[in-house]
């Protein structure tokens with residue numbers, strides 16, 4: 001049996017890691033010895049301005065067989081369905097729902113993770129480093145001697161179907177559905193798959209993801225720091241024609257080099273990819289009455305410079321107990337000054353048991369009304385309010401953003417469920433009287 005991968009645990013720690021094949025590879029007491037152990041090159045990867053305050057300063061030191069500069073010039077390549085052009089599409093404020101996205105058949109066309117990235121919506125500016133993109137990925141092949149790095153921001157990857165074996169400069173991570181991973185700006189990675197795969201990606205152009213403040217919750221709860229797992233150093237010394245793809249200002253470029261870029265023998269620092277198992281999320285909710293805002297389910301947040309306002313929050317709806325008394329328990333009807341993109345990893349979503357399917361998505365844009373479908377309203381208004389397991393065997397999530405997003409041409413033209421609005425149409429008026437007559441307006445109804 002293949003050896004299970006090992007990880008280091010903790011969120012944002014200052015980690016140190018050496019590939020066990022090269023003990024002593026990590027220089028001690030300094031970052032740039034005149035000659036590094038094993039003849040390695042020292043290279044810094046900066047994830048924050050050099051002068052960022054300590055709390056947000058991010059960087060790692062990589063000790064590698066060859067420095068990453070050793071490649072031929074980057075040349076533009078077709079970017080497929082990746083875009084950050086939010087202006088040449090008409091705005092669409094409708095409630096939007098997408099059927100599960102199709103995964104191409106390998107027998108028809110080989111598609112790897114990069115080729116299978118489709119921008120579905122987004123906003124902001126990769127040059128000003130402010131905003132976000134949301135992608136659907138669908139792929140049937142591994143990236144073959146090819147890696148990707150992103151100059152525009154950080155990727156949060158949410159597999160929905162198929163396990164991703166991700167090799168990064170920092171080591172390897174296996175990420176399966178119900179786990180997520182974050183690969184930061186600049187980090188090179190390769191994705192191998194062993195089955196047809198599909199999932200979602202949130203890209204934030206600003207800063208990095210952090211754990212939300214817990215406020216009065218206290219020191220523990222929600223996503224606990226020790227459940228975040230960072231790879232251990234792993235290298236391969238392989239001479240091969242290798243393609244390095246860079247996403248830069250929303251475009252793709254490729255450079256050829258004569259060796260595998262995963263040649264980092266040791267590294268240390270606080271800027272490194274990580275994964276997290278959503279099943280470890282400690283859910284907080286009401287034990288008395290009313291439906292709290294879904295911010296109680298925030299796993300990670302990428303904060304803007306406005307206090308408490310996120311460029312994007314990653315929120316999940318995990319299995320939990322519903323115990324609220326004299327309460328309409330499902331999500332309330334609402335309009336939001338934030339945009340809400342949702343995906344479903346497995347099972348169904350409580351506010352819409354039909355129609356929103358795993359591998360599909362919804363978008364409720366700024367101030368676009370939404371809430372439970374008619375069926376859910378009827379059931380939950382009349383339900384016996386005994387303690388009930390909510391969302392058992394399901395995992396839905398939301399990317400919630402303070403940006404008003406554009407749906408791309410691809411997003412507008414593929415898998416859109418034009419029947420979505422119908423799920424609310426049966427909602428009945430329960431208020432007594434007939435609003436078309438004057439008498440009814442004068443009638444004072446009883447609650």
Ligand SMILES: O=C(O)Cc1cc(O)ccc1O
Nearest residue numbers: 293294330331332340351370
């Ligand atoms: O719209 C949605 O389904 C997401 C959502 C869930 C919830 O519990 C409360 C508000 C909200 O926007």
Ligand SMILES: [Fe+2]
Nearest residue numbers: 334340364370
């Ligand atoms: Fe909502």
